[in-house]
Amino acid sequence: MKQLKVCWLSAGVSSFIAGYLAKNVNKYIYIDIENQHEDSMRFIKDCEKVLGKDIEILKSPYRNVQNVILSQRYVNGPGGAKCTQILKRRVRKEWEYQYRDYDITYVWGFDVNEKKRADRLLESMPEFKHEFPLIDKGFTKSNSHALLERLGIKRPKMYDLGYSNNNCVGCVKGGMGYWNKIRKDFPEVFKRMAEIEREIGHSCIKGIFLDQLDPNRGRANEVIPDCGIACQLALDKEV
Numbered sequence: 222m223k224q225l226k227v228c229w230l231s232a233g234v235s236s237f238i239a240g241y242l243a244k245n246v247n248k249y250i251y252i253d254i255e256n257q258h259e260d261s262m263r264f265i266k267d268c269e270k271v272l273g274k275d276i277e278i279l280k281s282p283y284r285n286v287q288n289v290i291l292s293q294r295y296v297n298g299p300g301g302a303k304c305t306q307i308l309k310r311r312v313r314k315e316w317e318y319q320y321r322d323y324d325i326t327y328v329w330g331f332d333v334n335e336k337k338r339a340d341r342l343l344e345s346m347p348e349f350k351h352e353f354p355l356i357d358k359g360f361t362k363s364n365s366h367a368l369l370e371r372l373g374i375k376r377p378k379m380y381d382l383g384y385s386n387n388n389c390v391g392c393v394k395g396g397m398g399y400w401n402k403i404r405k406d407f408p409e410v411f412k413r414m415a416e417i418e419r420e421i422g423h424s425c426i427k428g429i430f431l432d433q434l435d436p437n438r439g440r441a442n443e444v445i446p447d448c449g450i451a452c453q454l455a456l457d458k459e460v
Contacts, residue, residue: 228328232261233387234376236330237268238365242354243328249276254308255285256389260378267374281308286389287417294421297393304393326350333359382406393425398439400431
């Protein structure tokens with residue numbers, strides 16, 4: 222079988238640094254979602270220049286989170302977020318089917334503090350080979366950000382605004398503190414999601430609709446899960 226090494230970029234710092242450190246990567250792929258901050262594409266293009274290779278852009282026909290939620294009448298739950306399943310996981314699975322005749326190695330951006338996540342990934346995807354450059358080199362997230370700066374790439378603006386990752390603006394996996402920060406930083410995003418919640422009768426935050434959320438609730442600088450390709454892998458056999 223033909224060999225193919227692939228790095229899925231999430232528009233986050235860690236996934237790019239993993240791809241930068243990896244050797245002999247054949248393809249860099251980014252799944253574009255309309256809900257990403259507009260600065261994300263600038264970041265991808267800057268990464269492309271440093272890598273010296275084109276980054277392939279894929280996109281779901283659903284285009285954005287709102288389209289998924291309204292069509293599925295579902296936000297988030299024990300089975301995961303529908304937006305992640307459709308906008309990311311489905312796109313990846315369709316790509317994998319096109320390359321089913323290749324022996325694929327994936328490069329992942331888990332850092333040295335995420336070894337357990339890497340182990341779970343190995344268990345959930347035994348049909349592929351996997352590399353974890355950040356773990357191999359003992360890199361933390363802080364190390365990745367430092368190397369990005371040395372490479373002359375400005376990190377995505379969501380980090381500078383105080384968010385822990387570069388997820389979609391208005392991630393349905395966020396809690397009270399996260400959504401109150403979105404209310405302040407992106408009021409139009411907060412308002413639209415609150416309207417959609419009422420329209421479908423389901424909320425992002427368990428037990429409370431956004432239009433009922435006390436502006437003072439939640440923890441400042443709340444950390445939410447990174448919504449990269451890896452976050453649905455554990456569910457691959459179930460959904």
